[in-house]
Amino acid sequence: xxxxxxxxxxxxxxxxxxxxxxxxxxxxxxxxxxxxxxxxxxxxxxxxxxxxxxxxxxxxxxxxxxxxxxxxxxxxxxxxxxxxxxxxxxxxxxxxxxxxxxxxxxxxxxxxxxxxxxxxxxxxxxxxxxxxxxxxxxxxxxxxxxxxxxxxxxxxxxxxxxxxxxxxxxxxxxxxxxxxxxxxxxxxxxxxxxxxxxxxxxxxxxxxxxxxxxxxxxxxxxxxxxxxxxxxxxxxxxxxxxxxxxxxxxxxxxxxxxxxxxxxxxxxxxxxxxxxxxxxxxxxxxxxxxxxxxxxxxxxxxxxxxxxxxxxxxxxxxxxxxxxxxxxxxxxxxxxxxxxxxxxxxxxxxxxxxxxxxxxxxxxxxxxxxxxxxxxxxxxxxxxxxxxxxxxxxxxxxxxxxxxxxxxxxxxxxxxxxxxxxxxxxxxxxxxxxxxxxxxxxxxxxxxxxxxxxxxxxxxxxxxxxxxxxxxxxxxxxxxxxxxxxxxxxxxxxxxxxxxxxxxxxxxxxxxxxxxxxxxxxxxxxxxxxxxxxxxxxxxxxxxxxxxxxxxxxxxxxxxxxxxxxxxxxxxxxxxxxxxxxxxxxxxxxxxxxxxxxxxxxxxxxxxxxxxxxxxxxxxxxxxxxxxxxxxxxxxxxxxxxxxxxxxxxxxxxxxxxxxxxxxxxxxxxxxxxxxxxxxxxxxxxxxxxxxxxxxxxxxxxxxxxxxxxxxxxxxxxxxxxxxxxxxxxxxxxxxxxxx
Amino acid sequence: xxxxxxxxxxxxxxxxxxxxxxxxxxxxxxxxxxxxxxxxxxxxxxxxxxxxxxxxxxxxxxxxxxxxxxxxxxxxxxxxxxxxxxxxxxxxxxxxxxxxxxxx
Numbered sequence: 102x103x104x105x106x107x108x109x110x111x112x113x114x115x116x117x118x119x120x121x122x123x124x125x126x127x128x129x130x131x132x133x134x135x136x137x138x139x140x141x142x143x144x145x146x147x148x149x150x151x152x153x154x155x156x157x158x159x160x161x162x163x164x165x166x167x168x169x170x171x172x173x174x175x176x177x178x179x180x181x182x183x184x185x186x187x188x189x190x191x192x193x194x195x196x197x198x199x200x201x202x203x204x205x206x207x208x209x210x211x212x213x214x215x216x217x218x219x220x221x222x223x224x225x226x227x228x229x230x231x232x233x234x235x236x237x238x239x240x241x242x243x244x245x246x247x248x249x250x251x252x253x254x255x256x257x258x259x260x261x262x263x264x265x266x267x268x269x270x271x272x273x274x275x276x277x278x279x280x281x282x283x284x285x286x287x288x289x290x291x292x293x294x295x296x297x298x299x300x301x302x303x304x305x306x307x308x309x310x311x312x313x314x315x316x317x318x319x320x321x322x323x324x325x326x327x328x329x330x331x332x333x334x335x336x337x338x339x340x341x342x343x344x345x346x347x348x349x350x351x352x353x354x355x356x357x358x359x360x361x362x363x364x365x366x367x368x369x370x371x372x373x374x375x376x377x378x379x380x381x382x383x384x385x386x387x388x389x390x391x392x393x394x395x396x397x398x399x400x401x402x403x404x405x406x407x408x409x410x411x412x413x414x415x416x417x418x419x420x421x422x423x424x425x426x427x428x429x430x431x432x433x434x435x436x437x438x439x440x441x442x443x444x445x446x447x448x449x450x451x452x453x454x455x456x457x458x459x460x461x462x463x464x465x466x467x468x469x470x471x472x473x474x475x476x477x478x479x480x481x482x483x484x485x486x487x488x489x490x491x492x493x494x495x496x497x498x499x500x501x502x503x504x505x506x507x508x509x510x511x512x513x514x515x516x517x518x519x520x521x522x523x524x525x526x527x528x529x530x531x532x533x534x535x536x537x538x539x540x541x542x543x544x545x546x547x548x549x550x551x552x553x554x555x556x557x558x559x560x561x562x563x564x565x566x567x568x569x570x571x572x573x574x575x576x577x578x579x580x581x582x583x584x585x586x587x588x589x590x591x592x593x594x595x596x597x598x599x600x601x602x603x604x605x606x607x608x609x610x611x612x613x614x615x616x617x618x619x620x621x622x623x624x625x626x627x628x629x630x631x632x633x634x635x636x637x638x639x640x641x642x643x644x645x646x647x648x649x650x651x652x653x654x655x656x657x658x659x660x661x662x663x664x665x666x667x668x669x670x671x672x673x674x675x676x677x678x679x680x681x682x683x684x685x686x687x688x689x690x691x692x693x694x695x696x697x698x699x700x701x702x703x704x705x706x707x708x709x710x711x712x713x714x715x716x717x718x719x720x721x722x723x724x725x726x727x728x729x730x731x732x733x734x735x736x737x738x739x740x741x742x743x744x745x746x747x748x749x750x751x752x753x754x755x756x757x758x759x760x761x762x763x764x765x766x767x768x769x770x771x772x773x774x775x776x777x778x779x780x781x782x783x784x785x786x787x788x789x790x791x792x793x794x795x796x797x798x799x800x801x802x803x804x805x806x807x808x809x810x811x812x813x814x815x816x817x818x819x820x821x822x823x824x825x826x827x828x829x830x831x832x833x834x835x836x837x838x839x840x841x
Numbered sequence: 842x843x844x845x846x847x848x849x850x851x852x853x854x855x856x857x858x859x860x861x862x863x864x865x866x867x868x869x870x871x872x873x874x875x876x877x878x879x880x881x882x883x884x885x886x887x888x889x890x891x892x893x894x895x896x897x898x899x900x901x902x903x904x905x906x907x908x909x910x911x912x913x914x915x916x917x918x919x920x921x922x923x924x925x926x927x928x929x930x931x932x933x934x935x936x937x938x939x940x941x942x943x944x945x
Contacts, residue, residue, distance in 0.1 A: 546902030571858065571860025574909065
C-alpha cells in the first residue's frame, strides 16, 4: 500500500488539514505502508498572501501565471534569495520589470554559499540591475482595490511592488504521519532502512528526515528509494541509506557556480584554501579534511568543478598542490583530469579529435551522451579508451552525462539490451544474422552491427549457427587481418610460443615462395607474415600445414608464456606446458572482443600475465593465481586476482568459466578489462567461483560445447560443401555494349 | 567517362556473393559493385576517400557500406559519407538476365 503518489493536475493530495473532505475513506489492511507525501512550498508568515498578484513558484502553471501577470507589471518582489528565488528573479527580468529579491537571512543562497561568496554574488546580481535586500522579513502585502501596491517589512520599511513571488523553500507534508502517531521532527524520522518509528511503516522522499537532514533534490531521493526497494522486496534486507553527499553545478543568472558539501570549516583540523578576485567576481574556496574534500565553492569560474565534484563524491584523496584543484595543473599535464587540458589537446588519439572539437559537439551539437559525441566526432570510436574522458567533458560542459538508452542496445535498430536480445533470439530460434534483422528490425540490416550479431549468434548456437558470410568482417571472411594497403597478415598458431625447427623452416619456405614482404615476431610470441595478397591465402595455409592463429578476429588469440621450469632458474610452475594446454583448448573461441592470454612461471611477469585478459601466474607451493581483466593496449590495467588453484586442470576450468560468462554478458567490443570493471571482480568471483547463481555447471558445459565445435578455419577450403573461404574475384570486365 | 554513356556487362550476378561486394577494374578504375540481401545492386568507387580502404570488402546493409579499415560509413545510393567532406562517386547498375550491367 502506498500513500501519496503523482498529483493530478489541479488536485491537492493533502490539504492543510490532512485529507480532502470529498475523498471517500477507504480501509485497507497492509503488511507495509510507504509514506511518500512529499512537501509543499513554504510561505513565510505574512499578512495578505493570496489573491491576484501573489504567486508561488513551484509548477509550470505557476510560471505561466507569473509570466502573464508580469506583462502588466512594472515592479516585482521575490521573497526568497535561494537558488529558485534567483531563477524567478531572472525570469521576471526578461519581462522588463524592476525586480527586488528579499532574503530573510543575511546572505543569498545560504545553503550553497558562505557569507563572502554570498556577498560577491549579491554584488554581481546587483550589477545586472536587480535589487537585493538581505535581513529582510516581509510582514504584510498591502493592496488597494485588490491590487498589490507595496510590501511592509518587519522593521517598518516598505517597497512598492505590483506583484509578489514566494520561493522560500519547502516544508515536508507530515500530517498523516503525525496523525498516525509516528515520530515526526522536522519531517518523518526514518532510520537507515527508511523505516519510521513503526517497523511496518516506511517513508521516502521530501517528507523524510534522515540523520537530521531533509533532502529536496532528486538524487538523494533516488538513493533512498533504491534502499527502500531492496529492503521491502528482501532483495537485500541489509541495504542501508547512509545519507547523500550534495553538490550542485549551476548557472545563476549567467553566473557560473559550483557548490558541494560544507560551506565553512567545522572541525579544528579543517584546512581552508581561498582565492578571491573581486574585480572579476571570482571566488574559490576549498575545505579539506583528512586529505579529502569536505566542501568547495567555485563562483564565477568553475573550470575544475567537474573533477572536484568527482573527488568529493568519491572521497578521493586530493593532490598535495591544492592550487591544482582550484585552477588546474600549471604544467598542463593531465594530473587532474581532462578539464585542465587546453582546447587543442587531443582527446581521442585514434581519430585525432581535440578537446575543443568535443566541447563544440557538446555545447553546440547538443551531444550529451558518449555515443552522440562519438556519432558526430568519432571520438571514442577507435580503441574506446578515451570514452571516460568524453564523459567527463560532457559532465563539465553539459552538466550531466545523459544516459542514452540506445547505448545499451546490442543492435541500435532493435531496442533490446544484450540479455533481452539473447532471450528473444533463443525464444524465436533465430540462427542467422538476416533472420534476426528480419524478425526484430523489420528487415533493416544495420551494417555496423552485422558483425557483432554474427559473433553473438555463434556463441549462442555452437555448431548450429547459420553462418552467412556477408555478416562477417573481411578478416573473418578470409581468416587473415586486413592491412592498410589491402593486403593481409597471416599468423599461424604457435602453441605457447614454442615451435619445432621443422615448423620454423616451413614458415620460412612459405614466406620465400610467396615473396612475403615482411616476417615479424608479434607481441603474442608468434610469427606474422605481412603483406600477403588475398588470392595467395589458401595456398599459404595449405603449404604451412599449421592451424590458423586467429590473429584477426574477436576470439581467443594466443597464450604466450615465459621459459617456465625447463630452463629458467626461477621457474615455479610449468608455464609453457600450461600455455600450450590453454591454447589447444580455447583456440578459436569467439568472444565479444579479442582475448589475449599468458602464463607466467613465477611472479616476475616476464610474459606479462598480470596484464592479460586472462593470465595464470605460478606461485610458491605449486599453485597458480588466475588473473582476469588485465590490459596493456589502449588501456593499461593490472588484472584482478580471480582465484588461486592447484592444478592445470583447475586453471583451464576457471578460465573457461570466465570466458563463457564474458561471452554471454560482455557487450560487443567490450574488452575483458571493461567487462571486469563494469561488473566488479567480487561480483564475478561470486558467480564463477562461489557459484552463487548455480550456473557454473552450465557454464562449464557450454564452453565445452564451444570447444568441441572448433574447426580450423584454414582447413575450410578443403571441406566438401563448405562455402569457399574467399570469393576469388577476378578484376577484369568485358564491355558488352556502348552507346553514345 | 562522364560525357559519354557506356554500359559494361560485368557477367553473371552469381560472381557477387549475396550480401557482399566485389571489385571490378574498368579502364584502370576500381569500381565496387554490391549485391544487397534484398536483391538491390549498388556501384561506387572502390577506394575509401579516407585512407583508400577497399570498400568492396566492407560489410553492407540498409543501403550503406562500412569501410573495412576505419569503419567510415557511406550511403550506397548517394555516396554521402559519415564524415564531413567524404563522398563516393556512385554509378548506376542494373541486372538483366542474371547479368550485372554497369552504366558509366
